[in-house]
Amino acid sequence: QVQLVESGGGLVQAGGSLRLSCAASGRTFSSSAVGWFRQAPGKEREFVAGISRSGGATYYTASVKGRFTISRDNVKNTVDLQMNSLKPEDTAVYYCAADPDTIGVQTGRYYYDYWGQGTQVTVSS
Numbered sequence: 600q601v602q603l604v605e606s607g608g609g610l611v612q613a614g615g616s617l618r619l620s621c622a623a624s625g626r627t628f629s630s631s632a633v634g635w636f637r638q639a640p641g642k643e644r645e646f647v648a649g650i651s652r653s654g655g656a657t658y659y660t661a662s663v664k665g666r667f668t669i670s671r672d673n674v675k676n677t678v679d680l681q682m683n684s685l686k687p688e689d690t691a692v693y694y695c696a697a698d699p700d701t702i703g704v705q706t707g708r709y710y711y712d713y714w715g716q717g718t719q720v721t722v723s724s
Contacts, residue, residue, distance in 0.1 A: 601625035601697045601713040608693060608718030611685055617720060619680040621695030625713075629673040631699040634711055635680045637691035637720075644694070648680060649704035658704040663689075685722045692717040 607619040621633065634649035648659045648669040657669050666685075671678040678695060696711035705711075 601628050601631060601699070603695050603697060603713055603715035605693065605695050605715040605718040608720045610721045610723065613685060613687055613722055613724050615685050615722070616681070616683045617685065619682065619693055619695075619718060619720070621678040621680075621715060623676045623678070623697065627699045628676050628697060631697040631713075632701045632704050633669075633671060633678040634696050634698065634704070634706075635669060635678075636694045636696060636708060636711075637689075638694070638717075639691040642691075644708055646706040646708065647693070649706065650678060651702065651704055656703055658706065660706070682720070685720075687722045687724045690720060690722050692719050 602624045604622045635647045636644050638644040650657050650669045650671050654671045668681040694717045695715045697713040698711045
């Protein structure tokens, strides 16, 4: 079992930065891939970035590549998402999720068994 809590969301102007953090508890976190997803009003929840168990592999959706960076610390049991050059279209509720079964990174939300409650990110133009 893994419990996840996101923090770091807020309101920022376009071009600004935010750093989201996902704090985890549970024995299987360090052996789980972790993904960040987001959901804007009226839209499906979409994959944003993911990191493998060891942190050796990362994957980003095309729209955030070069602007967002995912990292993890398996000692502190945290996964962070550094978001730079934010755009209004990045506005959404951001969720972290854990996938205990995959060695690499999956982009499909149904691979992820554990989810946090989400944190709101709002980017003003």
